[in-house]
Ligand SMILES: NC(=O)C1=CN([C@@H]2O[C@H](COP(=O)(O)OP(=O)(O)OC[C@H]3O[C@@H](n4cnc5c(N)ncnc54)[C@H](O)[C@@H]3O)[C@@H](O)[C@H]2O)[C@@H](O)CC1
């Protein structure tokens with residue numbers, strides 16, 4: 352507890368010092384009855400000894416005794432939250448330079464109730480200057496990222512021992528702000544536990560990104576068959592094909608109506624326009640912008656061929672309604688929350704109660720796993736944090752993008768990048784050259800890992816494109832154009848000495 356409190360106090364002191372002098376600055380700790388409240392009080396005691404004006408708002412009649420005694424001994428002021436004074440204490444707390452949210456931690460069941468809930472709801476409206484969450488924002492489920500409102504949005508979450516899954520999955524991640532990890536000495540014992548969620552690091556990505564061999568030629572590099580776009584949504588075809596080409600695929604064979612093909616070729620003259628499915632491919636991308644019976648039929652036919660030839664497939668948008676009864680894990684579905692709800696409702700195993708888009712947004716980790724388990728496919732759920740579940744239930748999550756990426760065509764670019772990586776990596780995934788084993792990714796979960804690579808490349812490309820405009824808005828085309836730079840810099844992280 353002392354290490355946790357010290358780490359928390361250090362983070363608060365650093366943040367406050369970046370705005371004003373520490374001595375005389377004020378901090379209010381909202382302390383609950385458990386050990387989380389204890390951490391907050393011990394941290395506030397350290398800050399009081401460093402000259403800060405400290406107030407503790409006690410949310411329960413009895414809090415951690417030792418921590419409270421340390422806090423009082425350090426000169427801290429104590430006020431008791433009661434029925435009736437929540438609003439008054441919210442105004443008092445919001446006036447301080449920093450608030451430490453130590454109401455509930457990992458031991459919480461459900462969310463804040465009664466006076467603490469009122470206090471937090473009022474505080475959230477008062478927009479406090481700086482909120483630091485102790486271990487996790489109170490009301491957030493540490494294992495799933497599900498949130499019991501109200502929750503006080505944190506600017507920084509100082510978390511202890513390990514990054515909880517709930518800080519890496521929405522909506523929890525959206526409440527946590529920047530997450531900082533404080534080591535407390537339990538890290539070694541956590542190594543043997545398989546994590547609930549995995550996030551690939553720069554060097555993981557560098558290791559998994561496909562690289563052309565010296566004797567590579569366009570066919571050995573991977574050919575992607577694309578059934579995307581339509582007369583109505585020709586842009587989706589142009590964007591997904593262009594993104595695939597920029598993500599390093601050997602060749603793209605495009606199937607679609609002439610009007611869409613013209614736009615595709617104008618944008619990407621490297622692509623081939625095919626009028627039938629006979630050309631050899633290593634992977635398929637089906638669905639982005641697919642509309643109308645004729646194009647749906649092309650997607651259906653390609654899906655049947657993929658099943659017969661055991662080829663990997665990206666199944667996006669319009670093609671999500673064309674799934675076989677049971678998909679293989681190398682079929683990667685890329686729905687957003689609304690599409691995932693529709694997909695789940697179409698499955699006989701979902702039952703009577705309909706899943707809504709709101710349900711998926713409130714419990715994305717739960718529903719992405721459910722969809723992968725029920726379809727047999729790998730499911731990539733798009734969002735601020737992208738979750739990828741393997742049918743085994745192993746989940747990867749990547750969150751490198753920017754909110755500017757919520758723009759038309761962004762999903763088509765992601766589908767193109769993923770298709771390109773699949774076409775390039777299909778062989779090496781099946782006969783792992785050691786890269787996946789080195790990262791302890793089980794054979795069954797390699798497709799999910801590759802999909803996470805695509806999500807990360809896409810997110811980083813968006814962030815890079817936006818950075819080119821000083822953090823300004825971007826188009827889907829700009830995301831695609833930044834893909835080669837991202838792949839280039841990540842490939843530089845590749846460590847050939849890794850087994
Ligand atoms: N587990 C560890 O190894 C460490 C834990 N630490 C801290 O300890 C915290 C966990 O401590 P606790 O297990 O005491 O958990 P909490 O601090 O979350 O408190 C749980 C307590 O609140 C009550 N409670 C549960 N749900 C509630 C609700 N919705 N509303 C009001 N009261 C509720 C419970 O009866 C219990 O007494 C962590 O978040 C972290 O801050 C750190 O000190 C470092 C080490």
Ligand SMILES: [K+]
Pocket residue numbers: 387452453454455456484485486487488489
């Ligand atoms: K907390």
